[in-house]
Amino acid sequence: MARRTTSAPSPALAALVRRWRGLWVHLPAFTFHRITPGPLDAALVLVNRPAPSLLDIHFFNHHELEPTLISSLLGAAAALAPAELALHVIGGILRSPIQLPCFDRTTSIKLDLYFVGFTLPPAGGFPVLESLDLENGRIDLSDLLPHSPCLQKLLIPFWNSDSIVLEIVAPALKRSYMDAHSVIDKDCNVVFAAPAVEDLTWKRECKALTYRFGVIWRLWSLTFEHTQLANDMDSQSVSLQSQHCPRVGVLSLSLETNVLSGDVSKTFEQEIYRFQVTDYSVLELDLIQQGHVYGAIVLHLLGLCTSIQRLKRGDSCYANCRCDQPDWRSQSISLIDLKEVEIYRFRGQDHEVDFLKALLRCATVLERVTLGFSRKVSSSDSACMKIVGILEDYPSVKCNIYQYGKLIFMRE
Structure with missing residues (x-):
């Protein structure tokens, strides 16, 4: 004043x-x-x-x-x-x-x-x-x-x-x-x-580093959450679902390719086990693969976490690289508890389709598949029709396919 x-x-x-x-x-x-x-x-x-x-x-x-x-x-x-x-x-x-x-x-x-x-x-x-x-x-x-x-x-x-x-x-x-x-x-x-x-x-x-899958993969971090889950792709129903969803254990792994820093003496298995968390039923993978195929390493991680009931993967990549080792496509692992699979930014490339086929083949009690297509893929693209055709061979599996957050195909 x-x-x-x-x-x-x-x-x-x-x-x-x-x-x-x-x-x-x-x-x-x-x-x-x-x-x-x-x-x-x-x-x-x-x-x-x-x-x-x-x-x-x-x-x-x-x-x-x-x-x-x-x-x-x-x-x-x-x-x-x-x-x-x-x-x-x-x-x-x-x-x-x-x-x-x-x-x-x-x-x-x-x-x-x-x-x-x-x-x-x-x-x-x-x-x-x-x-x-x-x-x-x-x-x-x-x-x-x-x-x-x-x-x-x-x-x-x-x-x-x-x-x-x-x-x-x-x-x-x-x-x-x-x-x-x-x-x-x-x-x-x-x-x-x-x-x-x-x-x-x-x-x-973490510092774990591996050369097992054709290129260098680094495990950066592990996160465990005991939280409620909802379908991330359907934004309109997230708040409604979260009110009714039970809390579950979620293990999230963050990995990246072509990273020079790390410790090759530490394995992914050791890092996951020493995390001392076992009460999880959801595995969430955040992969920064810079153009590399992810099928082999994801199947490897699923083999380490066989008790999961839900798999969430949030990125995609390109093929034609030394990391695209063909033997993973015929690999069989026991996924007797896996009931739900979610994949975001799906492009429908051959290696992605092969990975989905491997999951459908190995997860004998699979109940639901949710795919979110990349913005580069239109609803009329042949990739969409290919996925729908593959899922028709598994009539007991419910499926939701999204594009830009919009539901374009559903089978309940």
């Missing part, structure tokens, strides 16, 4: 400005973004409202705080006892961990502190904490979780720990997301006990 006046403010206006300057300390929530340590310390001293609903602090990224400042900041936040706490700090590389204070009345904590390690307080903990979002920081979950009996949501987008044991025991936990980067070269032992969990996602990067 004072800045809007072109001359000296009147006594009444000056009094009003002073009143407004003091009102902010009584607000129910506080957000300090793009702030520096000095002004923040002065502001927090002025706050006299008990238990604000939110305390959100985001420092400038070029401010790397020393451990003593971070510890002091956390102590000041704990004294205010906000219902929700969000803190973003660039901590630099700290050699010794910082002790967390007790947050007796805080239900949600989000800590985004780069390269900062934490230890627990000698007494007390987080008795009402329901949601924890820990980004980039490091803490021993086996110590933290027993002190958080009400925890329902655990989000760790970048797990960074030297520990080779990952222990999560949380009876009230309902949602968990973890992306483990630092255990890429470790045989990490996972202990997970959360009987109430409904939404679960685990992800881990």
